[in-house]
Amino acid sequence: MLNDITTNDPLPKVWDENTRIGDMLKGKRGLVVGVANGDSIAFGCAAKLRAFGADIALTYLNEKSKPYVEPLAQQIDAGLLLPLDVSQPGQMQAVFERIKSEWGQLDFVVHSIAFAPRDDLHGRITDCSQSGFLQAMQISVHSFIEMAHFAEPLMNPGGAFITMSYYGADKVINNYNLMGPVKAALESSVRYMAKELGERDIRVFAVSPGPLRTRAASGIGHFDELIDMAVTRSPGRRLVDISEVGRVVAFLVGGAASGMTGDVIYVDAGLHHMG
Numbered sequence: 001m002l003n004d005i006t007t008n009d010p011l012p013k014v015w016d017e018n019t020r021i022g023d024m025l026k027g028k029r030g031l032v033v034g035v036a037n038g039d040s041i042a043f044g045c046a047a048k049l050r051a052f053g054a055d056i057a058l059t060y061l062n063e064k065s066k067p068y069v070e071p072l073a074q075q076i077d078a079g080l081l082l083p084l085d086v087s088q089p090g091q092m093q094a095v096f097e098r099i100k101s102e103w104g105q106l107d108f109v110v111h112s113i114a115f116a117p118r119d120d121l122h123g124r125i126t127d128c129s130q131s132g133f134l135q136a137m138q139i140s141v142h143s144f145i146e147m148a149h150f151a152e153p154l155m156n157p158g159g160a161f162i163t164m165s166y167y168g169a170d171k172v173i174n175n176y177n178l179m180g181p182v183k184a185a186l187e188s189s190v191r192y193m194a195k196e197l198g199e200r201d202i203r204v205f206a207v208s209p210g211p212l213r214t215r216a217a218s219g220i221g222h223f224d225e226l227i228d229m230a231v232t233r234s235p236g237r238r239l240v241d242i243s244e245v246g247r248v249v250a251f252l253v254g255g256a257a258s259g260m261t262g263d264v265i266y267v268d269a270g271l272h273h274m275g
């Protein structure tokens with residue numbers, strides 16, 4: 001009987017019903033990791049998060065990539081631009097220490113990075129090296145867990161952690177190879193982290209875009225075939241773009257999605273439904 005259900009715990013107040021959707025991230029602050037250039041999914045996210053009113057901190061991989069990221073940071077008026085190579089000990093901690101001293105708090109983290117050594121990525125999973133497997137897992141999965149570890153004390157109630165996955169986590173996709181089990185581990189981590197962090201009203205998601213022409217994607221063998229397959233098989237016979245991914249991320253980190261956590265959200269124009 002529905003009427004018998006009573007609770008003394010009101011739902012967390014993270015969404016004001018009078019909020020205009022265009023202002024839904026006003027006053028929120030977040031870190032976006034993974035901008036390499038203007039084609040990066042992370043840049044699509046950062047630009048939309050900014051457009052909906054959030055303050056953004058960006059990172060760049062190293063001095064070589066800084067000149068590509070710096071103008072993009074200026075374009076979206078990023079409050080912070082910091083170096084971060086997640087394979088370098090101490091760098092991630094330094095990023096969060098800086099955020100703590102500048103902002104003192106956070107509302108979201110977007111993790112949009114992945115890496116696998118070329119030989120391991122292009123070969124059969126059966127033949128993949130231990131070192132290549134571990135490196136792919138560290139950069140593409142453990143870095144997300146580590147980010148949540150450092151960010152948790154700064155996160156406001158209603159905050160969100162978002163990572164980028166791909167359909168190859170769930171189904172065998174030609175040439176996705178090693179990244180399949182890596183993304184499967186990432187999606188499973190999302191569910192476990194959602195359970196753990198839910199107690200503090202922090203939500204965790206994986207967003208799973210359809211194929212997009214980016215630097216990382218160009219490392220996947222015969223990537224054009226994935227693009228062709230997406231166009232011929234998706235219900236709308238089209239690709240998605242990074243702004244479409246960014247708008248979904250903005251929705252998820254905002255209070256409008258306060259009733260969701262632990263999900264894998266596909267932004268692939270319906271491709272994953274096709275048999």
Ligand code: NAD
Nearest residue numbers: 034035036040041085086113114164211212214215216217
């Ligand atoms: P991208 O090349 O623009 O971004 C990848 C980012 O990973 C780069 O900014 C790179 O600097 C960063 N990175 C790699 N090693 C790193 C390290 N050690 N420390 C810090 N950063 C590091 O490509 P993208 O396609 O935008 O990739 C972003 C995410 O989206 C990845 O997780 C990718 O698997 C995922 N994804 C991509 C597609 C696609 O088709 N492009 C589809 C689904 C999911």
